[in-house]
Amino acid sequence: MQQRMALLVLTLPLLGLLTAACSSSPPSGSAASSPPTSTTTTTAQVISSATVTIGGHTIKVPTEDGTDPIKAFGDTGQQVILTSSGVLPRSLYAGQNQPVTWTNLTSSPVTLTLNHVPGVAPQVIQPGGSYSWNPVTTLSFTYTSSRRGTGFVYSGVFGN
Numbered sequence: 001m002q003q004r005m006a007l008l009v010l011t012l013p014l015l016g017l018l019t020a021a022c023s024s025s026p027p028s029g030s031a032a033s034s035p036p037t038s039t040t041t042t043t044a045q046v047i048s049s050a051t052v053t054i055g056g057h058t059i060k061v062p063t064e065d066g067t068d069p070i071k072a073f074g075d076t077g078q079q080v081i082l083t084s085s086g087v088l089p090r091s092l093y094a095g096q097n098q099p100v101t102w103t104n105l106t107s108s109p110v111t112l113t114l115n116h117v118p119g120v121a122p123q124v125i126q127p128g129g130s131y132s133w134n135p136v137t138t139l140s141f142t143y144t145s146s147r148r149g150t151g152f153v154y155s156g157v158f159g160n
Contacts, residue, residue, distance in 0.1 A: 044086035044149070046072050052105055059128040062103050076158050079103070080143075080151060082110050082125065087149035093158040099132040100153060102143075111146035 046069045051058045063069060064077035075089035080102045094100050104110045104125040112131060113122040117139075123131045135155035144150050 044072065044081070044083040044088045046070070046088065047081065047083070047105070054105065054107055054128045057128055059103075059105065061105065062101070062130075080153075081105055082112070082145045082147060082149065084147060087145060087151040089151070091152045091154065094135065094153055094155045095158055096138055096155050097134065097136050099134045100155070101130050101132040103130040104128065104147075106147050108147065113144045113146075115142045115144060117141050 047061050048069050049061060051060055053059070061069070062079040062081055064075065064079055070077070070079055070081055070088045072088055072090065074091040074093070076093045078092075078094055078098055078100050080092055080100065081088040082102055082104045084106045092100065102112050102125060104127055107127050109127065110125050111122050112125055114120045114133065120133060125131050135153070138156045140152065140154045142150055142152055
């Protein structure tokens with residue numbers, strides 16, 4: 001009984017402090033207000049059109065099966081799209097010993113870096129251009145786009 005009473009005596013002041021902290025408001029007339037914060041993501045919006053125009057040239061938007069747009073957060077296949085707002089898909093589940101292709105759909109050159117992949121130097125991909133690399137073993141790695149975005153590739157036994 002004494003232990004319960006001691007626990008209650010210790011807990012009540014903490015609950016009071018917590019309640020006061022949650023219900024307090026800034027003093028009136030306070031000039032200091034915190035600016036709104038924003039969170040950015042490196043996952044781009046899905047591109048549902050069949051083509052895009054870059055520098056006056058019509059570029060076909062990659063798909064995995066010829067019809068369905070590449071999904072934003074995770075997709076199975078061999079295609080990655082680099083856009084000005086991020087990468088599609090954020091996580092790619094690629095088949096082993098099949099080339100993964102990154103396509104630049106921005107209006108500027110993009111430097112693609114395969115992080116922690118020995119022997120693969122950063123690649124500059126021109127607007128509308130692409131770069132392919134063949135993961136010959138089962139592995140997972142991240143890649144970084146200089147334009148904006150980081151994505152993940154999991155190479156293994158995944159069906160398209």
